[in-house]
Amino acid sequence: MKRKFFAYPYIVWMILFIVAPMLFIFYYSVNVGGQWTITKAWATLSDAGKWKILWTSVDMAFKTTLICLLLGYPIAYILSNMKKTVAGFLSVLFFVPMWMNFVLRTYAWQAILEYFLPNLLGMKDGTLTGTEAAVLMVLVYNFLPFMIMPLYNTLAKLDKSLLEAARDLGANSFLTFVRVVLPLSVPGIVSGITMVFIPAITAFTVPALIGNGKYYLYGNEIELAFKTLSGQGDYAVGSTLSIILLICVVVSTIIMNYFDKDQKQGGQMW
C-alpha cells in the first residue's frame, strides 16, 4: 500500500496556508491597491525613525535576554542540584505561569504599575507605566520561564560523575562550575537565548499595555500599520517593516545555530 498518500492532504494544506501566505508579505510590500509600486516601500525603508525604533527593540530584546539569563541560570542550577522529587515539584511551580494567558498577566502588571504601586507609594496621579524600565521588567517577567526551561533540562541531564571527577582532580566548587558545568550547559544557554531573544524583538503586547503610549517598540509599528482603528491598515508599510523584521530573525537564528554547532564540535574534541 502506498502510505505516502496519507501525507497529501497535509502537503496541500501546507502549500495553501503555510507557504503561500509567506509570499503575501512580498506581494503587498510592492503592490498598493492592485498597482505595482515601490514608492511606499522605499519611503518606509528611508524613514530614519523606523530604524531607530528597530534599534531600540533589538537593544530591549538584548537586555531582556541578558537579565533572563542572569536570573534564570541560578534558578535552573539550584533546581538541578535538588532531590529529584523536590525539583520536580518546584519546576512545575516555575512553569505554571507559562500556561496562564499571558495577555491577562500583562494586564495585571499594567494594573499594578498604574494603580496599585503609585497608591502604595503615595504618588498623586502618578503612574509607573510608560517607562523603559517598566516595559523591560514585564518582558523579563514574561520570558523568564522560557529561559529556565531549557537551562533546567540541560543541567538536570548533566552527568554528576563528571563533577565528582573534577573534584577528585583537585578543583574547588567554583572551578568545577566554571570549567565543567558552564561549558556543558552551553546548549541550554543557546536554546534559552533563542527562546527569549526572537520573541522579545517581535513583542508588541507588552509595550502596548505597559508602554502607555509613551514607550513602544518595533512590533507596535507593525501592529499600527496593519490594525488601525479605521478598518484596513497600510499593508505596504506593514509588509516592508515585516520583511526587515524577518531578516533580523533569520540573521539571529543563523548566529544561534552557528554557536550551537560550534559547541557540538567542541564538545566532541574534548
Add this chain to the structure above:
Amino acid sequence: MVKKISRSFKYVYLALMILFLYIPILYLIVFSFNNFSTGSGKRISYANLGLWKGFTLHNYTTLFSGEAGQALLLTLEVAGITSILATLIGTAAAIGIYSMKKRSRNLILNASQLPMVNPDLVTGITFMMLFAFVNTLLVSLSLKQIGDIAKLLIAHISFSIPYVIFSVMPRLRQSSDLLYEAAMDLGCSPMQALFKAVIPDIMPGITSGFVMALTMSLDDFVVSYFVSDLRSVLSVYIYSAARGAKGVNPALATVIFIPLVTLLLVVNLRRIAKEREYEIQNKKVKLKDKGGK
C-alpha cells in the same frame, strides 16, 4: 555554617523568584473579590484596579454574561475543533511522510518547521494578508467572504499541525516495521494492520500531539488578533478590554488559574510519585544485590 547560609540563601532566592512570577496572578485573584461599582449606580468599571472598596462576589456572577462569555465559548470551540482536525491531518501526514524517500521527507519536514520558527507576529500578519486577498477576490466574484470563525480555525489548525507531526514522528521511528508485517501475516489487510497495530503503537505520540495542539490554540493571542475582525477569542477580548477604558474583570484570572494549577499539579505529581517509586525500587534492588553477595 557557611553551607547552611548558602543553602538558606538558595531557598530565599527561589522563593523570591516564585513570588515574582505569581505576583500578578495573585493580585488579580485578590482584586476579583473587590467591589468595582462606581458612584451610586450599578455601573461597573474595572479601571481602578488598585483601590480596595470592600468584599463582593459580584464579579463572579457577572463574569460570563457579556462579551467575555462569548469569547470564552469561541475559544473553547476553536481549540476543540483545531486540536481534533490538526491531530487527524498531522498524524496521517506523519505516517505518510515517514514512508517517503529521504529527500522528499527532509524537504517536507524542513518546510513544516517554518511555522514553528516564524515569530507569531509574522505568522499572524501573513494570514491576515492571505485572508484579505482571498476576501477581496471573493467580493469581486460576488461570493460570500470568509468569516472570523473560519479564519481562526484555518490559522490555528495551520500552526498546530507541525507540533502534531513532530510529536508523532519520534514514535514512528521507535515503532518497529515488523509489527505491521506481523499483523499482515496474521491475516490483517493493510488498512486493518495500520489501525490495529501501528496506530495503537504510536498512540502516546498522537495523544501528546493532541495536547500540544490544544494548548497552542488555547494559548494563542497574536495570530488570532491579526486574523479576526469582529468576533474573536478570549485573549483578544482581554487585550482590547485592557486597552479600553472599562478594563478586564479580574475574576477571569481565578477561573483560568485554579483549573490550570489543579490539572498541572495532578499530572506532574503523578509523574513525580512514579519517579519516587522507581527510585525506591532501585534502592531495594541494589540492597538485595548487596545482600546476595
